[in-house]
Amino acid sequence: MSKKIIEVSQLRKDFVVGDIVVHALRGIDLVISEGEFVSIMGTSGSGKSTMLNILGCLDQPTSGSYLLDGSRIGGMNRNELARLRNQKLGFVFQSYNLLPRTSALENVELPLFYNASVSSRERRERAKEALHAVGLSDRMDHMPNQLSGGQQQRVAIARSLVNDPVVILADEATGNLDTRTSYEIMSLFQELNQKGKTIVFVTHEPDIARLTGRSVTFRDGHILRDQQITDGLLAREILHSLPVEDTV
Amino acid sequence: MKIINLMKVALSALRRNKFRAFLTMLGIIIGVASVIAMLAIGQGSKQSIQSQISSMGSNMVIAMPASQQMGGVMQGGSNIQSLELYDVEAVSKNCPSVSHVSPEVRASGQVVSGTENWPTTFYGVGAAYLEIKKMKIESGRMFTEQEVKKAAKVIVVGQTVVEELFGKGVDPVGKSIRFRNVPLKIIGVLAEKGENTFGQDQDDVIIGPYTTVQKRILAITHIQAIFASAKNEELTDQATSEMTTALRASHQLREGDDDDFQIRTQKELVNTFSSISNILTILLGAIAGISLLVGGIGIMNIMFVSVTERTREIGLRMSVGGRGVDILMQFLIEAMLLSVLGGVIGILLGVGSSSVIGSITGWPIAVMPSAVVLSFVVCTFIGIFFGWYPARKASGLNPIDALRFE
Numbered sequence: 017m018s019k020k021i022i023e024v025s026q027l028r029k030d031f032v033v034g035d036i037v038v039h040a041l042r043g044i045d046l047v048i049s050e051g052e053f054v055s056i057m058g059t060s061g062s063g064k065s066t067m068l069n070i071l072g073c074l075d076q077p078t079s080g081s082y083l084l085d086g087s088r089i090g091g092m093n094r095n096e097l098a099r100l101r102n103q104k105l106g107f108v109f110q111s112y113n114l115l116p117r118t119s120a121l122e123n124v125e126l127p128l129f130y131n132a133s134v135s136s137r138e139r140r141e142r143a144k145e146a147l148h149a150v151g152l153s154d155r156m157d158h159m160p161n162q163l164s165g166g167q168q169q170r171v172a173i174a175r176s177l178v179n180d181p182v183v184i185l186a187d188e189a190t191g192n193l194d195t196r197t198s199y200e201i202m203s204l205f206q207e208l209n210q211k212g213k214t215i216v217f218v219t220h221e222p223d224i225a226r227l228t229g230r231s232v233t234f235r236d237g238h239i240l241r242d243q244q245i246t247d248g249l250l251a252r253e254i255l256h257s258l259p260v261e262d263t264v
Numbered sequence: 265m266k267i268i269n270l271m272k273v274a275l276s277a278l279r280r281n282k283f284r285a286f287l288t289m290l291g292i293i294i295g296v297a298s299v300i301a302m303l304a305i306g307q308g309s310k311q312s313i314q315s316q317i318s319s320m321g322s323n324m325v326i327a328m329p330a331s332q333q334m335g336g337v338m339q340g341g342s343n344i345q346s347l348e349l350y351d352v353e354a355v356s357k358n359c360p361s362v363s364h365v366s367p368e369v370r371a372s373g374q375v376v377s378g379t380e381n382w383p384t385t386f387y388g389v390g391a392a393y394l395e396i397k398k399m400k401i402e403s404g405r406m407f408t409e410q411e412v413k414k415a416a417k418v419i420v421v422g423q424t425v426v427e428e429l430f431g432k433g434v435d436p437v438g439k440s441i442r443f444r445n446v447p448l449k450i451i452g453v454l455a456e457k458g459e460n461t462f463g464q465d466q467d468d469v470i471i472g473p474y475t476t477v478q479k480r481i482l483a484i485t486h487i488q489a490i491f492a493s494a495k496n497e498e499l500t501d502q503a504t505s506e507m508t509t510a511l512r513a514s515h516q517l518r519e520g521d522d523d524d525f526q527i528r529t530q531k532e533l534v535n536t537f538s539s540i541s542n543i544l545t546i547l548l549g550a551i552a553g554i555s556l557l558v559g560g561i562g563i564m565n566i567m568f569v570s571v572t573e574r575t576r577e578i579g580l581r582m583s584v585g586g587r588g589v590d591i592l593m594q595f596l597i598e599a600m601l602l603s604v605l606g607g608v609i610g611i612l613l614g615v616g617s618s619s620v621i622g623s624i625t626g627w628p629i630a631v632m633p634s635a636v637v638l639s640f641v642v643c644t645f646i647g648i649f650f651g652w653y654p655a656r657k658a659s660g661l662n663p664i665d666a667l668r669f670e
Contacts, residue, residue, distance in 0.1 A: 069664050072583070074582075074583060074663050074664050074667075075664060094587070094588060095587045095588070095589075098582065098585050098586060098587040098588075099585065099587075101582075101583060101584065101585045102584060102585020102586075103585070107583050107584065109580075109667065113576060113579075113580045113667065115577055115580070116280070117280045118276065118280075122276075126580075126581070126584055127584035127585055129269050129273070130581075130584060130585040130586050130587070130590060131585065132266060136269075175584070179584075179585075
């Protein structure tokens, strides 16, 4: 059995909205091991975003325990959580969230700026490596507005890789992209997963979820379904079968 | 985050919005420039007043009869004949801090030359008088000690008198005029001195030996004042006390008796005018300071806009590991850069504009180094003060909300 990266048990999260208490998560048990590619599915309001916020150490659970790479998250203060995000997590967002008028390379360097133990030379080297890994070595000095949506998301993925995280959390990472580019991005994620990266991928598109290794479906704050996907579909192959008329 | 990285981040954030950064700085630039220019003008006028006063002789010490009570009636100082020629002797002998000393007697009256006449004052003085009052001879010569002893009928006249009696540009040396029917020969003309600080014409004078005025015009033996000059400005106080001692001894006053003379120096005058121009400087500085404050509020305003505009950036920075203090420092340093950069430009502009104002208007301008240092320090604090609240707001954002901010 490989190492457990994420270990969640009896996790609950309540929100107080006015006088009403909303139970967003009602006792979740979830274990994600190293090297897994997990998709989290669910309709809006199912609790999947809340789950991702907690997994991403952006939010604290109301009760239950969460172990990330052996560290217990409960009871940590804001600064400790920030350090954990900096060193153990990588985020990929639906809307890329790149800094405008800042080169791709500098965007990728960003997480390392917040790590005092990384020298400026090492920072630059690692950012170049990460951009190379997503196939953008020739676009390092481009500004985000000079890049296509797919390329911007690749920069964002490079940014999530640069601190060598234990898990990459992607939130609707293909939500703003056309079908073809979505498959390109999924192909990149599959590639990273094959190289051993653990990935948690929130999506509401079943087609995309099929390309991951395991699908967890949320509904009303519970896990509805948790199944391994054994299709072995490769995004790259689907890409080849797509009609090419919409490529530029 | 390391401070050097924070500086880089703040600089690149400002570079992204160059024009806006410049407009924001403009408030500080104008504020600092006006502080420096206003203080320079204020300081310049103060220095010019001081130099005017010292051109009247800032080391001058004047002894005059004091007002006294006589039979229950207060007498004005000018009616009292308490100063005599032996007092002048006493001062010149017993006061080591005094370099020159001269008696003064005054007579007012008409001067007549041919058909022209003019009311003026005839000052009867010693040969050292010009030295004490910082007056200069333009043509001809000053009378000598010999002429004083002989009560010679020779005089030195001021420009106004020359103009009124002979017309502009005429050299009257060698000519004779009459004062109260006494014919007097002009042997010298004083260089023009203009009006003094009180608007009194310092060129409307006739200067002659005090003996001449005493014997030939007023028929008196006492004198009306003793003019002396201390060896330098710092010795003025010492000269004053030496003269007091010398005059008391010469008047045979006992301990406990009031002085029957009073001693005036220009120092009080200098102080009065300094304090007036100090008030002026403070006033100008305060107005300029208010514009600096307005500039600071401008920075705060823009920093708030910037924080709102970059909410998602803040969310992103937090999600990749930026702590609250990192975000706080980032925005604080940005605000400080704005104000300090604006301050530096403002200092250059202020120094430049004050010299331009000085050369155009001819006002004396003196840039105060302390004003430059002060405005720089104030700018830094304005940056911290007005940047703090927006930065605080940024650092307190919840990363989840910030990331989803539209």
